[in-house]
Ligand SMILES: C=C1C[C@]23C[C@@]1(O)CC[C@H]2[C@@]12CC[C@H](O)[C@@](C)(C(=O)O1)[C@H]2[C@@H]3C(=O)O
Ligand SMILES: O=C(O)CCC(=O)C(=O)O
């Protein structure tokens with residue numbers, strides 16, 4: 168029986184159904200998106216979620232232009248080998264043949280890789296090899312511009328559909344002149360038939376960038392890998408483009424989009440020519456999941472990295488390595504050194520080996536409760552607290568960033584205590600440390616450990632420290648540490664046995680940190696520092712007062728929470744600052760909320776008198792905050808924290824760390 172190699176395809180709904188006669192008759196749906204369709208953005212997101220791949224029609228790129236460029240590329244690849252070799256070897260830009268990338272990958276392929284940002288290499292490639300080099304260079308440049316527009320359009324639609332703000336956040340990354348995009352022209356010469364079933368033109372891989380836009384001639388060969396691991400043919404279509412989701416977009420969407428694995432098989436009948444534009448962000452761009460797509464921090468799958476870090480790590484891998492998954496998870500990444508392994512990008516790693524199923528179960532449960540992704544709190548968003556910030560930067564941030572300075576006598580502090588009145592920003596400071604250092608952040612409230620894990624809490628502490636070492640560099644933030652370590656439980660009194668064991672285990676683990684070079688820090692916080700016992704205080708060597716906000720810090724908070732609106736009467740920030748002496752950060756927040764509530768109350772009162780429900784788009788506007796709203800809020804709120812101010816000062820004088828003048 169003779170089986171035709173030509174794939175049969177029919178169009179069904181929005182998708183092209185392709186039946187590959189060589190495989191089991193499994194219909195493969197390649198979503199087709201008409202870029203001018205008003206529903207395009209919804210279809211694009213669906214395709215990116217389901218396949219990481221789709222076809223674009225009605226793209227607006229002139230077919231004659233594509234034919235002309237294709238002809239030029241064919242002319243180039245038809246040149247004698249010695250001629251083409253003048254434009255190689257690819258470093259990574261330039262002409263390459265058989266070898267792909269620097270790590271021994273080979274394929275039945277020759278290609279030109281061009282940097283979209285520098286025409287020098289483009290000119291150089293064609294100058295020595297192609298008589299009509301001027302025309303080719305112009306055609307290539309125009310093509311790159313078209314591809315930049317198409318990828319920006321697609322990214323704008325993605326941002327709109329996913330409600331990423333500002334709307335041009337993604338497309339800007341590829342539009343700016345610093346964007347690190349490139350263009351690849353691949354030529355797969357026809358390959359004589361051999362006994363091997365499949366021969367590789369371009370081995371399986373994902374593209375590292377945001378998206379890639381691909382156009383090929385009508386020769387088949389491209390395949391994509393479905394989520395269940397089956398490879399399916401992509402029927403070629405020289406009049407359309409294909410969009411491929413890259414690793415960077417997978418990270419930015421926190422895994423909602425998958426970068427699609429794809430490959431090219433050789434063809435025994437015809438040669439294949441493809442051109443792919445890889446839309447990449449600027450080298451210095453920080454890549455991390457968009458916070459609007461990660462409502463709960465603990466669901467954040469990836470740590471932040473720059474595109475430059477990812478790219479150089481990618482160039483250390485083989486083509487087919489799954490760069491976003493965990494490679495060898497025992498290798499440690501230090502923020503100062505280049506990322507040594509792909510797996511370092513994946514936030515949620517497995518667990519270290521545990522001696523029993525029970526401890527492993529505990530670790531899993533603990534991870535769900537307390538391991539947080541990058542908490543994304545910037546120093547600038549914490550108003551005031553300059554002393555505390557400086558001390559923390561010196562004690563924790565610098566040793567993590569520049570470990571080589573902190574040896575011997577200067578080895579980093581392992582236990583730090585943040586103390587001060589409630590609501591002054593201790594948790595925010597701990598989160599800023601974790602954000603700046605990109606450390607894994609273990610956030611536990613001691614009171615919940617005591618109540619929730621009562622019987623198991625001692626084992627829990629052991630597992631916690633094991634996990635922290637495994638994920639190092641890490642910060643263990645123990646909030647309300649007084650709930651565990653309080654001198655009230657001393658020998659004379661009847662201390663609960665479990666709580667005593669918990670305390671002992673914590674002390675043992677903290678001693679363990681002192682003896683190793685692991686970058687694991689315990690940051691403890693308390694409102695009641697005088698309740699801590701001496702053994703714990705000794706281990707929390709650096710003690711930093713987080714005081715009530717001073718007038719300048721209070722002004723910063725009022726300006727941030729209650730900004731004066733243009734056209735409205737200016738808000739009396741001076742009065743607020745003066746009258747809020749003794750208020751903590753949380754008190755100030757409550758005060759501002761109360762003030763902002765007043766105009767809304769007036770609007771709601773009007774609505775209460777309306778019988779029918781007012782439709783959303785006809786709702787009256789909420790008016791401005793008036794000075795009398797501020798007075799009312801001030802008289803309705805009371806500072807909660809100032810009463811003990813003198814006790815904190817005394818503790819600070821006796822035990823606190825100070826900045827040496
Ligand atoms: C083996 C490699 C080739 C590659 C760099 C790498 O080390 C791993 C990623 C590869 C890839 C795949 C998509 C693009 O074709 C490419 C240009 C890219 O950005 O990443 C290639 C790289 C290359 O050929 O230089
Ligand atoms: O040639 C093709 O169709 C795909 C090539 C590819 O995946 C690449 O260059 O990254």
Ligand SMILES: [Fe+2]
Nearest residue numbers: 372373374429
């Ligand atoms: Fe690719």
